Amino acid sequence: MFSVAMMNNLHRALNWKSLALFVIGFGTSFTFLSYAMETLPMGTAYGIWTGTGASGGALFGMILYE
DSSP states (O other): OHHHHHHHHHHHHHHHHHHHHHHHHHHHHHHHHHHHTTTTTTTHHHHHHHHHHHHHHHHHHHHHHH
């Protein structure tokens, strides 16, 4: 969800700070997905990862970026 917010921030202001936060956010997200796939099947881990990002991103957008 943080990466989705940073994607919007990067779109609004293209600068190094926004780009760094965007890359760090997605890097962290993929790291946690990789960690989850050590114990969960890939389909389950990816489904949860995608659902959390999509629903969280939508809620984040509705709350912060009316």
